[in-house]
Amino acid sequence: MGVSGAQAQMDQNPGYYHRLLQGQWDEGLEEAIRTDMNRTFPDNVQFQKGADPCLQKALYNVLLAYGHHNLAVGYCQGMNFIAGYLILITKNEEESFWLLDALVGRILPDYYSPTMLGLKTDQEVLGELVRTKLPAVATLMDGHGVPWALVVSRWFVCLFVDALPVETVLRVWDCLFNEGSKIIFRVALTLVRQHQAFILGATSAADVCEKFKEITKGTFVTECHTFMQKIFSQPGSLSMATIARLRESCRARLLAQG
Structure with a gap:
């Protein structure tokens, strides 16, 4: 969180992640993300529907929030695996969101844009x-x-x-x-x-x-x-x-x- 700049971004934007989830949702974005939910780490017990808690919900939230945060990217296949790993490690949706932003927005620009x-x-x-x-x-x-x-x-x-x-x-x-x-x-x-x-x-x-x-x-x-x-x-x-x-x-x- 420190070396990536994610902590600084989170500190400078208190409540931003949760506001993204409370706004109007793009139906096309939702559908694209939902399609990939069951394909994300299907062998990992924490991502299976019977898990408590099931990390699919956290993954869905992080990807949905990111799609609304970065309209130029939205959602792209591959981001589900990256966000899923971040959630597994941090156990925290908001931290995972800002780490995803560090990767997709700054460290790897245009990797996940429509033209890639x-x-x-x-x-x-x-x-x-x-x-x-x-x-x-x-x-x-x-x-x-x-x-x-x-x-x-x-x-x-x-x-x-x-x-x-x-x-x-x-x-x-x-x-x-x-x-x-x-x-x-x-x-x-x-x-x-x-x-x-x-x-x-x-x-x-x-x-x-x-x-x-x-x-x-x-x-x-x-x-x-x-x-x-x-x-x-x-x-x-x-x-x-x-x-x-x-x-x-x-x-x-x-x-x-x-």
Whole structure:
């Protein structure tokens, strides 16, 4: 709450969250959120309808309030998993709302907007970083015609929620709140670098996709302390200036493509 700026926002806007829930509700927004309720952590007992309390209600409230707070975003699939994780950890709707705002509004702008331009841009940025740091993998992806969006979109959209073990995800999120979006690139690059030989064994586009699913499993990602050390050492230098430059060129390319 402190490092993300969420606490400051909450302190400066007392009662704002509850006022959002008491206002006029957008029926389309409600329907979109309700559709995803049963798809959010269906195996977690705290999100099942028989739970007491059932966190589905808290999740619904946080997403509904956020949709009315940030009209440019509304609700986008993937936000349910992020808000759900925040509720599981904080056990507090208002804190979860402000943490979600820190992520969606400031740390990851345009990831969840209708065009998802920020998300698409960062997937392309990862491709450029791999081209520089792990050229053999980039050549393989090009050779099989596999776009980066096909293999890493879930990593970016859900911030590794349904890819990595929970303890590891929470450690990654700590760094994300503290240091910003470049942590996502560090995690992705480390996963690819660690499993480079395995990925290079792919013989088809389908095989590439399957190998990318496999590299998020196993002891490398479950031993979260070691994993976190690796994400700060393995990718090497990764300055925000470099990322900003790549974002600019990748965004321009995407906009030119329409």
